[in-house]
Amino acid sequence: MKMGKLEETLRLIKEGVSNSKEIARRMDISVEEVEGIIKILESMGYIEKVEFGSPACESCPLKKICPGSCIHFKGEIYQLRKSNEYK
Amino acid sequence: MGSFTQGLKVIALAGNPNVGKTTIFNALTGLRQHVGNWPGVTVEKKEGIMEYKGEEFLVVDLPGTYSLTAHAVDELVARNFILEGNADVIVDVVDASCLMRNLFLTMEILEMGVKNVVIALNKIDIAKKKGARFDIKKMEKVLGIPVIPTNAKSGQGLDELRRVIKAAAEGKIVGNPISPVYDEPIEREIEHVSKVLEGTPLVEKYNVRWLAIKLLTRDQEVIKLILRYLGQTKMDEILQHISEVEEYYKRSLDIVIANQKYEFIDKLMHQFVTHFGEVRETLSDQLDKILTHPVYGIISLLAVFYALFKFVFTLGTPIQEWLGGVFDALGSSIAPHIGDEMLRGLIVDGMIGGVGAVLSFFPLVFLLFIAMAILEDSGYMARAATVMERIMRKFGLPGKSFIPMVLAFGCNVPAVMATRTLDNERDRILTMLINPLVPCSARMVVITFLAGAFFSAHQALVAVGIYAISILLALLSALFLGKFLIKGEESPFVIELPDYLVPAWKSVIIHSWERSKEFLRKAGTVILAGAIAIWYLSNYPAPIGGGLSYAEKLGEAVEPFTKLMGLDWRAAVSLIFGIIAKENVIATYGIIYGVGESEVALATLMKNAMTPLQAFVLGLVTTLYLPCIATIGAIRAEGGNKWAAVAVIYNLALSSIVGILVYNIGLLLGL
Numbered sequence: 060m061k062m063g064k065l066e067e068t069l070r071l072i073k074e075g076v077s078n079s080k081e082i083a084r085r086m087d088i089s090v091e092e093v094e095g096i097i098k099i100l101e102s103m104g105y106i107e108k109v110e111f112g113s114p115a116c117e118s119c120p121l122k123k124i125c126p127g128s129c130i131h132f133k134g135e136i137y138q139l140r141k142s143n144e145y146k
Numbered sequence: 147m148g149s150f151t152q153g154l155k156v157i158a159l160a161g162n163p164n165v166g167k168t169t170i171f172n173a174l175t176g177l178r179q180h181v182g183n184w185p186g187v188t189v190e191k192k193e194g195i196m197e198y199k200g201e202e203f204l205v206v207d208l209p210g211t212y213s214l215t216a217h218a219v220d221e222l223v224a225r226n227f228i229l230e231g232n233a234d235v236i237v238d239v240v241d242a243s244c245l246m247r248n249l250f251l252t253m254e255i256l257e258m259g260v261k262n263v264v265i266a267l268n269k270i271d272i273a274k275k276k277g278a279r280f281d282i283k284k285m286e287k288v289l290g291i292p293v294i295p296t297n298a299k300s301g302q303g304l305d306e307l308r309r310v311i312k313a314a315a316e317g318k319i320v321g322n323p324i325s326p327v328y329d330e331p332i333e334r335e336i337e338h339v340s341k342v343l344e345g346t347p348l349v350e351k352y353n354v355r356w357l358a359i360k361l362l363t364r365d366q367e368v369i370k371l372i373l374r375y376l377g378q379t380k381m382d383e384i385l386q387h388i389s390e391v392e393e394y395y396k397r398s399l400d401i402v403i404a405n406q407k408y409e410f411i412d413k414l415m416h417q418f419v420t421h422f423g424e425v426r427e428t429l430s431d432q433l434d435k436i437l438t439h440p441v442y443g444i445i446s447l448l449a450v451f452y453a454l455f456k457f458v459f460t461l462g463t464p465i466q467e468w469l470g471g472v473f474d475a476l477g478s479s480i481a482p483h484i485g486d487e488m489l490r491g492l493i494v495d496g497m498i499g500g501v502g503a504v505l506s507f508f509p510l511v512f513l514l515f516i517a518m519a520i521l522e523d524s525g526y527m528a529r530a531a532t533v534m535e536r537i538m539r540k541f542g543l544p545g546k547s548f549i550p551m552v553l554a555f556g557c558n559v560p561a562v563m564a565t566r567t568l569d570n571e572r573d574r575i576l577t578m579l580i581n582p583l584v585p586c587s588a589r590m591v592v593i594t595f596l597a598g599a600f601f602s603a604h605q606a607l608v609a610v611g612i613y614a615i616s617i618l619l620a621l622l623s624a625l626f627l628g629k630f631l632i633k634g635e636e637s638p639f640v641i642e643l644p645d646y647l648v649p650a651w652k653s654v655i656i657h658s659w660e661r662s663k664e665f666l667r668k669a670g671t672v673i674l675a676g677a678i679a680i681w682y683l684s685n686y687p688a689p690i691g692g693g694l695s696y697a698e699k700l701g702e703a704v705e706p707f708t709k710l711m712g713l714d715w716r717a718a719v720s721l722i723f724g725i726i727a728k729e730n731v732i733a734t735y736g737i738i739y740g741v742g743e744s745e746v747a748l749a750t751l752m753k754n755a756m757t758p759l760q761a762f763v764l765g766l767v768t769t770l771y772l773p774c775i776a777t778i779g780a781i782r783a784e785g786g787n788k789w790a791a792v793a794v795i796y797n798l799a800l801s802s803i804v805g806i807l808v809y810n811i812g813l814l815l816g817l
Contacts, residue, residue, distance in 0.1 A: 063405030064412075066397075072640045075539050078532040079642045080434055094642055095247030096408075098162070102212035102221065103404060109639065133647075134528030138544075138639040 064088070068096045069105060072139055097137055109136040154204040155315040156232060157196065160224060160255060161239035162248050163210030166268045168192075169298035170239055171207045174308065184209075184223045198308045203315060206233070212247060214254040215400075216367040228258055229352065235262045235314045237307070242273035242280065242295070245419060249411045252289070256323040259353030262314050263321055265293040266307055271300075277421050285418035291321040325355070326410040328403060335362060335391050339384055346375040362388055363400035430646050434529065438643075443533040450526065451613065454517045455606040458510055463598060465509035470746065473502030492681055495740060500677025500733040501669050503748065507591040507729075511665045514590060515658035518555070522657075523649035527552070528641055535639070541621040542628035544570065544639070547577040551620075554584035556661055558773060561586075562780040576628055578785050579793050582773035583620035583800075585613055587665060588728035592768045595732050599749035600761040608762065616769045619800065631792075668727060672776075676730045680723050680737045690738060697738065711767060711805030712760045712813075724768060726775055731768050759812040763805050770801035 062070065064086065071082050079097065083090045100106045157174075161167045172179075175194025184191045192207040208227055209220035216222055228236060238255055240248040255263060267280070286293045292310050296303035313319045327333070339358035343349065348357060348371070360368035361384065373381050388399065395402050436442045477494045484490040521527050531548050538547060547565075554561035558581055565578045585593065593612050597605040680697065688694035693702075700722060701715030708718045720734040732748075741747040752761070772794055773781070782790035 063409055065405045065408055066401055069401075072638050075536070075638055077535045077539075077638070077640055078438060078528075079640060080431070081438070081532075082640065090643075091244055092246055095244050095250075097640065097642065098212045098247055099250055099404065099408070102217060103215055103400060104217040105401070106640070133522060133525050133644040134531070135642045136531075136639055137642075 064092075065096055065100060068093065069100065069139070072106070072137075101137060105140060106137040107140050109138050154195075154202055155234040157203050157205045157311055157315065158208050158227060158233035158236045159205065159239060160208045160228070160236055160251070161210060162212055162241060162244075162251060165210070165239050165241040165248065166296075166298040167207065167210060167239045170237075170266060170268065170296070170304070170307075171205060173298060173301060173304050175205050187219050187223060189220050189223050196308070196311075198312050201312065203311065211251065213251060213404075214258075215363075216365050222367065225258075228255060228260060231351075233260075233262075235264060235311055236260055237264050237266055237311060239266045239268055242267050242270045242278065243276055245273070245278075245415060246408075246411060249415070250408060253326050253407055253411060256289075256291075257325050257353075257359065258356045261321050261323065263291045263323060264307070264310050264314055265289070265291060266298075266303075267293055267295045268298050270295045270303075271297050279420045281418045281420075288324065288414055288417050290323045292319060324414070326407045328406045331391055331394055332362065332399070332403065332406070335387065338387065342376070342380065342384060343372070346372075348372065348375055359403065362391070363403055364388070364398070433646065434643065437526070437529040438532050440533075440536060443529070444537070447530055447533050448610070448614070450521070450530070452606060452610050454514075454521070455609045457517055458513045459594070459598070459606050459609075462510040462513045466506050467746065469509060470502070470506040473498060473506060477502070488685075491685060492678065495737060496677050496681025497674060499736050499741070500680060500730075501674050503733045503736040504591060504673050504729040505666075505669050507594065507732075508662070508665060508669075510594050511587050511590065512658060512662045514587065515556075515661045516654060519654040519657045520649050523647065523654060525644045525646045528643050532641055532643070535641075537621065538624070539638075541625045543576065543580075543621070543624045544573040547573060550577050550581055551584055554581050554586060556587055557664065558582050558584070558586050558777040559780045562777060562784055565784060572628075575785055575789055576624055578781055578789065579627055579796065580620045580623045582777050582781075582793060582797055583616055583623060583770060585616050585769045586728070587662075588668075588774070589769050591729045592724075592731045593765050595749075596761045596765040599752060600756075600758045608765075612762075612765050612769055615766060615804075619770065619804065623796070623800065627796075668729075672727045673729055673733060676723055676726045677733050677737065679726075680719075680730065680734050683719075684737050690740075707802075710809075711763050711802070712757075712809040713764060713767070713805075714755070716755070717760075717764055721768065721771060724774070725772050728768060728774055731764075757817075759809065759817045762812075763809045766808060767801045767805040770797060770804055772797055772801075 067086055068082060071085060076082050076085065079090055079093045083093045086093070097106065101108060159167050159171055171192060171194065174196045179192060179194040182191050182193075183189065189209050194205045194207075196203045196205045206227070208224040211218070211221045211224050214221055214225040214228075216225070227233065236255060238252050240252060252263075252265065265285075267282070267285075270280070273280070280295070282293050282295060292314070294303050294307045294310055296307060298304070310319065314321075328336070336355060336358045339361055340354045343354050343357055348354070357368060357372065361372060364385075369381070376384075392399055437446050439446075477498045480498070481490055481494045484493060521530070531552075534551070535548055538544075538551075550561040550564040553564050561581050561584070562578055565574045565581070590609075593609050594605070597608040597612075601608040683696040683700065684690045686696060690698060693699075697719050698715060701719035704718035704722065705715040708714070708721070713721075716735065716738050719738065720731045723734045724731040735752060736748050739748055739751045741751060756764070772778070778790055778794060781793050
């Protein structure tokens with residue numbers, strides 16, 4: 060069965076291609092299109108955005124002194140969600 | 147808004163996030179706005195009044211979404227608003243510079259059977275700059291709805307948009323929207339489900355084709371809705387049918403349908419969008435070819451971190467030495483004013499000496515954080531993440547582990563806590579266990595001191611060497627622990643690489659200060675307490691030197707073991723106190739030698755008592771042995787007693803093996 064661009068992107072992420080530029084190069088499409096596909100896959104629940112810090116950190120007793128809260132990582136990270144991986 | 151809005155025609159603004167929807171909303175409504183929440187949820191609801199040619203319209207800003215599935219609350223809010231028929235006109239704000247993903251949402255809206263949709267083709271200027279040309283008339287014809295090119299920032303096209311909204315709301319413009327067409331097996335199933343639904347009251351309220359498509363994707367909200375009308379038996383029958391189609395495609399139908407919808411849009415777009423000019427490779431693309439390359443990327447990473455340490459040492463060492471002199475002078479000036487010998491020893495040698503030895507490293511710590519902030523703000527860290535992720539994956543670590551690993555360079559405690567972001571138990575425990583092997587800023591103090599004192603000509607190289615060995619051991623540990631102790635699956639990830647940017651100095655300084663002030667806070671609390679304890683143990687029951695002090699006895703008890711790696715009782719005591727806080731390793735040496743804050747004198751005395759090989763082993767063992775108490779506590783809190791015990795035993799065993807091996811191999815090589 061032929062794979063579409065959405066599935067092809069998912070397959071590449073699963074294979075370990077970890078940046079949008081490399082996915083774009085392999086699929087011969089623009090980086091903007093890959094980033095658009097990533098947003099669609101996110102809204103469908105296939106991948107999820109990785110947030111720095113977690114909601115659990117809000118209740119952490121070390122929150123006040125934790126330097127983790129000021130870590131600022133440029134670039135967005137998305138992780139494949141297992142529950143939806145080729146269900 | 148108040149009751150005066152009743153009877154007004156409702157205009158809903160839909161669209162992806164960051165497409166200029168809010169700018170259009172503000173332009174249409176001016177200051178006549180009201181912000182609240184959608185009923186029952188904490189999603190912001192914005193409403194406003196638009197006036198055009200003497201008539202008023204209620205404009206509702208729907209949450210920005212990429213599709214209309216039932217996965218997120220904001221998507222459900224937007225979907226239900228459209229589905230319930232609350233809007234007279236839907237203005238779909240589309241970003242012309244990212245048309246594919248924007249039209250995906252458009253198709254989802256059109257698929258709901260909504261007729262009165264108007265597209266505001268926004269950011270048209272940016273799209274044109276990228277070389278895109280639009281045939282608007284063709285686009286309107288193909289999509290079957292009005293399309294108004296706009297530039298919300300400059301106001302271009304907004305008057306026309308108001309005019310078309312009014313006409314559509316008054317029924318003067320009626321669209322004939324296109325709807326995606328799918329493969330034959332899917333279309334057949336849509337028809338089958340639609341026929342079943344046609345006999346129910348749902349037909350009066352909803353578009354049957356949309357309900358059928360959503361049922362095929364196993365949309366839980368739609369399943370619940372239809373169940374009320376069909377009953378369980380009929381629903382099971384339909385779901386069984388859907389399973390057969392899924393079996394045919396060998397995967398769930400939501401991804402099959404989304405794929406086909408995407409391909410459908412792709413084909414449509416070719417009819418009204420043309421791209422001129424070749425896509426040129428930017429400087430960022432060229433840099434990325436090197437910096438994210440499987441081989442050159444690793445070489446670049448090592449070079450960048452070597453440059454980072456070179457920068458820290460070159461700039462920081464003179465300031466560090468000056469600061470050491472300041473503490474030295476402080477101790478010397480206070481000493482004559484304290485008559486009591488014990489109190490003088492406690493304040494000058496214990497408190498000022500111990501804390502001063504650590505505080506003099508503040509310039510190095512601050513510069514390290516500045517260098518890290520520059521790497522983050524420039525966009526390099528995201529590239530480093532992709533290089534590291536590739537390596538980490540080979541060692542069985544999930545990509546997401548990179549975040550706690552990066553945090554660990556600052557402090558292992560928040561890094562261990564950050565493992566909460568890993569929802570896979572195996573990944574979480576594995577990352578937690580190897581995290582203490584990543585050198586934190588406290589261990590950087592020890593590494594930089596030893597590298598500076600014993601390897602002044604190659605201090606940056608030695609420091610990078612210890613960092614590289616520690617990270618390699620962390621990766622090998624992941625491989626080992628993952629294979630024998632904690633088994634499970636990996637969780638791949640993808641990074642959207644940001645553009646390279648020149649860092650803003652204000653932001654760099656603020657972030658560096660935020661991180662390094664924790665170091666100062668620690669010096670005034672944990673390290674001060676540790677220094678007082680070390681001073682006491684070194685001076686009671688008799689001053690150090692005669693073999694009677696508690697510190698000497700403690701060190702001598704452990705020395706037979708540390709001797710195997712060439713480390714004497716002083717190193718043993720230092721390592722024991724280092725468990726409270728790693729900086730105490732240096733503070734302890736200062737107090738034992740009675741030179742406290744004088745870092746130069748301490749370095750000279752240590753050089754007389756140790757070889758460079760022993761200093762290298764001490765640096766390595768300090769980096770690898772037991773995590774500090776706070777980190778052990780964090781592992782216990784996050785993973786329980788069992789994993790805290792495993793971390794302690796594993797790190798102790800690993801540091802012992804590595805220390806003994808490095809020392810004895812070094813001796814064999816004549817170092």
